[in-house]
Amino acid sequence: MEAATGRPSHDSVFLELTRSICPVCREVLEAEIHARAGKVYLRKRCPDHGEFVALVYGDAQRYVEIQRYNKPGERPLRLQTEVVEGCPRDCGICPEHKQHTCLGIIEVNTGCNLDCPICFADSGTGHQPDGYSLTLEQVEAMLDAFVAAEGEPEAIQLSGGEPSIHPQILDMLAAAKARGIKLVMLNTNGIRLARDPRFAPALAEIGVHVYLQFDGFKNSTQLAIRGRLLQEEKRRALERCADAGVGVSLAAAVERGINDDEVGDIVRFGVEHPAVAGVFFQPVTHSGRFLDFDPRERLTNSDVIDAIARQLPDWFRQDDFVPVPCCSPTCRSATYALYDGQDLVPLPRLVDVDDYLDYVTNRAVPDLEIRTALEGLFSASAAGGTERTGERLECVACGVGLPDELQQVAAKGFMVVVQDFQDPYTLDVRKLRKCCVAEIVPDGRLIPFCAYNSVGYREQVRAQLSAGERNGAA
Known part of the structure; x- marks a missing residue:
């Protein structure tokens, strides 16, 4: 394309300059964010491995508009590392980080009873040459580090591997609950829940919320994402x-051309199931085992939101989903809906969420408690249907004159969240510095989750723990 002067025009609009990494050698590189054909891409060039271009957001106009949801973060009470090399090489959390941790994750093992083709943790049934299983004492020390950093942590998730196969998993969950962490979650594929009739009652006694992997209904989906048919389990x-x-949130890994046509069915199933309080959609993270893909065609948050609205037009619109203010606005969007058995109404249609989350334009905020309640509701630590979420909504209702029925919303509220985690192709240090999801490792560091999966921290921690277990066995 040529301008009127005869000079050729660029085919994209430059938006921002940032830093990223080479997906091959992991060296830190300058990167550009630019819009082209209505979408947003990250472009970078490694002197040794060439240029890489990755789709980071499927709607350029929305990408620009939602930046107004960005707001100042809160510092953790304790930092674990110093700035030596700069982001993303000093994670732990370092003084350059701009946000505390809303959700901490502890991976208690690398062993699993599945071999999922998409596993970003490269866990499995024993064919890996390395691996580890944390002790209860290690997990307790990691929980203590989390409490020291946060004071009163909002949420912890015990993950793996498959954490339910760890022989001390119930003790670990109880240890988290004993430390006053408000929301204790178990990330699981559900196989033990299905096969062990004592497991769910044990979780209920502790007060655990289950984060259940649930990717769709088609056989092709099950095989592509989990490697076997699991509908019955x-x-x-x-x-x-x-x-x-036991309250449950469904966690759906979503990939273009595999199960993005099932997101509406997953939401409908969750809304109608008595145990399910919400659905968390996560576009597949391309790290670990799942590396065969085109980064220019990846699924993004806006694509998932559009698919939900298209497949459930009677329930949702795109503007029902609000960017979560505690992280980068493009990382996570959420909506909370009220369901009475027939009709479903998203909360943003009952209250102008923008009035209470818009910090860029300095709109008047008439009631601090309303703002706090809404921020909490749309934070990374919220899970639909929990007691804490109900308390927040009651606070909202008290302040803005919502219908009296909202006072009892906890039992029939439903949360839908779309969370896009970064990978080596899409890593943007500006987003990373505000990441509010952290991997807690045995030495007490809290490493932003996307850095843990992309920069090399996962491999370092796994090698150290695996070597320690081998030396202990010797």
Whole structure:
């Protein structure tokens, strides 16, 4: 294309300059964010491995508009590392980080009873040459580090591997609960829940919320994402949770051309199931085992939101989803809906969320408690249907004159979240510095989750723990 002067025009609009890494050698590189054909891309060039271009957001106009949801973060009470090389090489959390941790993650093992083709942790059934299983004492020390950094942590998730196969998983969950962490979650594939009738009641007794991997209904989806058919195990796991009174959030890994046509069915299923309090959609992270893909065609948050609105037009619109203010606005969007058995109404249609989350334009905020409640509701530590979420909504209702029925919303509220984690192709240090999801490692560091998966921290920690177990066995 040529301008009127005859000079050729660029095919894209430059938006921002940032830093990223080479997906091959992991060296830190300058990177550009630019818009082209209505989408947003990250472009970088490594002197040794060439140019890389990755899609980071599927709607350029929305990408620009939602930047107004960015707001100042809160510092953690304690930092773990010093700035030596600069972001993203000093994670731990370092003084350059701009946000505290809303959600801490502890991976208690690398062993698993599945071999999922998409696993970013490269966990499995024993074919890996290395691996580890944390002790209860290690997990307790990691929980203590989390409490020291946060004071009163909002949420912790025990993950893996498959954490339910760890012989001390119930003790670990109880240890988290004993430290006053408000929301204690178990990230699981549900196989033990389905097969062990005692497991769900044990989780209920501790007060655990289950984060259940649930990717869709088609056989092709199950095989592509989990490597085997698991529909029956998922159904039975949910039945056991419902019977025991255990709250569940469905966690769906979504990939273009595999199950992005099922997001509406997943939401509808969750809304209608008595145990399910929300659905978390995560576009597949291309690290670990799942590296065969085109980064220019990846699925982004805006694509998932559009698919939900398109597949459930009677329930949702794109503007029902609000960027979460505690992280970068493009990382996570959420909506909370009220369901009475027939009709579903998203909360943003009942209250102008923008009035309470818009810090850029300095709109008047008439009631601090309303703002706090809404920020909490749309934060990374919220899980639909929990007691804490109900308290927040009651606070909202008290301040803005919502219908009296909202006072009892906890039992029939439903949360839908779309969370896009970065990978080596899409890593942007500006987003990384405000990441509010952290991997807690045995030496007490809290490493931003996207850095842990992309920069090389996962491999370092795994090698150290694996070597320690080998030396201990010797």
